Amino acid sequence: MPELPEVETVRDGLARHVLGHQVTGVEVFREYSVRRHEGGPHDFSARLSGRVMRGWARRGKFLWCEFDEPGEVLVAHLGMSGQLLIKEAQDAEPRHPHVRVRLWTHTADGREGVVDFVDQRTFGYLALSPTVATADARPGGRGSERAVVPSLAEHIARDLLDPVLAVGSVQWEALLDRCVGSKVAVKRLLLDQSVMSGVGNIYADEGLWRARIHGESAANAVTRTAWRRLLTHLGEVMGEALVQGGTSFDDLYVNVNGQSGYFDRSLNVYGREGEPCRRCATPIRRSAFMNRSSFWCPRCQRKRSLRTG
Numbered sequence: 268m269p270e271l272p273e274v275e276t277v278r279d280g281l282a283r284h285v286l287g288h289q290v291t292g293v294e295v296f297r298e299y300s301v302r303r304h305e306g307g308p309h310d311f312s313a314r315l316s317g318r319v320m321r322g323w324a325r326r327g328k329f330l331w332c333e334f335d336e337p338g339e340v341l342v343a344h345l346g347m348s349g350q351l352l353i354k355e356a357q358d359a360e361p362r363h364p365h366v367r368v369r370l371w372t373h374t375a376d377g378r379e380g381v382v383d384f385v386d387q388r389t390f391g392y393l394a395l396s397p398t399v400a401t402a403d404a405r406p407g408g409r410g411s412e413r414a415v416v417p418s419l420a421e422h423i424a425r426d427l428l429d430p431v432l433a434v435g436s437v438q439w440e441a442l443l444d445r446c447v448g449s450k451v452a453v454k455r456l457l458l459d460q461s462v463m464s465g466v467g468n469i470y471a472d473e474g475l476w477r478a479r480i481h482g483e484s485a486a487n488a489v490t491r492t493a494w495r496r497l498l499t500h501l502g503e504v505m506g507e508a509l510v511q512g513g514t515s516f517d518d519l520y521v522n523v524n525g526q527s528g529y530f531d532r533s534l535n536v537y538g539r540e541g542e543p544c545r546r547c548a549t550p551i552r553r554s555a556f557m558n559r560s561s562f563w564c565p566r567c568q569r570k571r572s573l574r575t576g
Contacts, residue, residue: 271465272508282323292371300367303394324411327464329420346390426465427502454482474501484571536562
């Protein structure tokens with residue numbers, strides 16, 4: 268599944284390559300891929316055609332395109348295997364077998380291209396969504412200057428790469444308050460999109476290892492100082508992954524030009540069961556977690572019980 272650095276890589280590519288492009292036509296090849304659009308595929312195509320892409324923003328794993336007209340944006344969620352690929356018009360055929368939606372675009376200087384939404388497993392979607400004002404009157408996400416978010420994404424919190432959630436900010440301290448006061452397990456809290464968005468299984472394990480915290484520790488058994496260290500490490504590991512284009516284990520994640528990320532070569536614990544910890548040489552362990560796997564070092568990451576006092 269694409270995680271936050273992968274989605275941010277896609278957002279950055281779209282912002283650099285299709286900003287100012289006008290959508291001249293829309294083809295929906297699989298209706299299920301626009302299921303979150305209330306008007307259906309024909310309405311989706313009609314309302315999107317003619318719009319000019321003025322900005323690409325992101326909160327967590329939600330992407331959206333802003334237009335000149337306020338009040339509505341194009342939302343893209345990549346789901347498990349979604350890709351947004353940019354091509355020149357002459358390279359549009361033969362079409363990828365898993366293209367679900369195609370946007371034909373036109374630039375001011377006369378160039379024609381396509382943006383293909385490719386999604387093998389079809390958990391992702393595109394939809395036009397109304398916007399709502401942000402609760403803190405700050406920009407809705409990375410890449411946007413507008414204090415709005417799509418209604419489809421209003422339920423999720425800001426992410427650790429959001430400039431509004433900078434270290435030491437009011438929002439940062441409020442997040443620390445919430446983490447220190449929670450009784451749930453640390454890793455479960457990290458993956459709660461209503462607390463902080465965009466942290467997925469891979470980067471949660473990597474951040475926990477760097478901070479020397481066991482993911483099954485109770486959140487309120489971890490000190491504020493340790494929580495600050497953990498959130499800082501999470502931001503760092505995702506920032507490093509972003510520089511390398513994200514993490515790719517197969518061809519289901521690529522950026523807008525079809526290139527894979529390489530951060531998997533820098534992983535310290537994820538996927539390394541039985542291999543020596545790069546800090547203490549103790550074999551890395553794997554345990555079941557929410558239908559997934561957690562990877563951790565039994566020596567570096569000690570489990571902390573619920574604080575009672």
